[in-house]
Amino acid sequence: MFRVARIYVRTDEVAEEVVQETWINVLEHLHRFEGRSSFKTWVLTLLINTSLRRGQREARSAPFSSIARRNDTVQQEDTFELDRFFAGDHPRWPHAWATVVPRLDHLPEEKLLSTEAMKVVSDALSALPESQAAVLVLHDIEGFPVEEICEVLELTDGNRRILLHRARNRIRSALERYFDDSQGT
Secondary structure (H helix, E strand, O other): OHHHHHHHOOOHHHHHHHHHHHHHHHHHHHHHOOOOOOHHHHHHHHHHHHHHHHHHHHHOOOOHHHHHHHHHHHOOOOOOOHHHEOOOOOOOOOOOEOOOOOOHHHOOHHHHOOHHHHHHHHHHHHHOOHHHHHHHHHHHHOOOOHHHHHHHHOOOHHHHHHHHHHHHHHHHHHHHHHHHHHHHO
């Protein structure tokens, strides 16, 4: 719940407050749960709504430095060249990545698992637009079923796939830059 809340708010402390507030809402409104969705989906919907309200309230008082930084990161490219993927008729991996990037064969395992690399992923995740970050966290980190993600975030499956693809591309680009820079030094 904390990771999902963290997508919509600026600090860990506020995310913790959102989680607490969500549990209070669950207890206060448990009698309203009608069973039309799973309990987990209902709680997640409450969490996202609470996070959105808190995030909107925080956004009204954004410091100028964070606005400039956010505008710089939004202009990143979401796509990759087609030659980076196998063809659709590939016998084993149709449409999969054709290259392993970053080039892990040149890096010691410690570097891959280092806190520095994890910081790159964390920073890239926090720079994602809210919709992309939400889909990525729910799908790849939390492991929610596709149907629940679509229901909670009110997305079509096609839109979910596009957001997930773009989010993964941005995370991958950040890792490529990090590993390319670290191999050059």
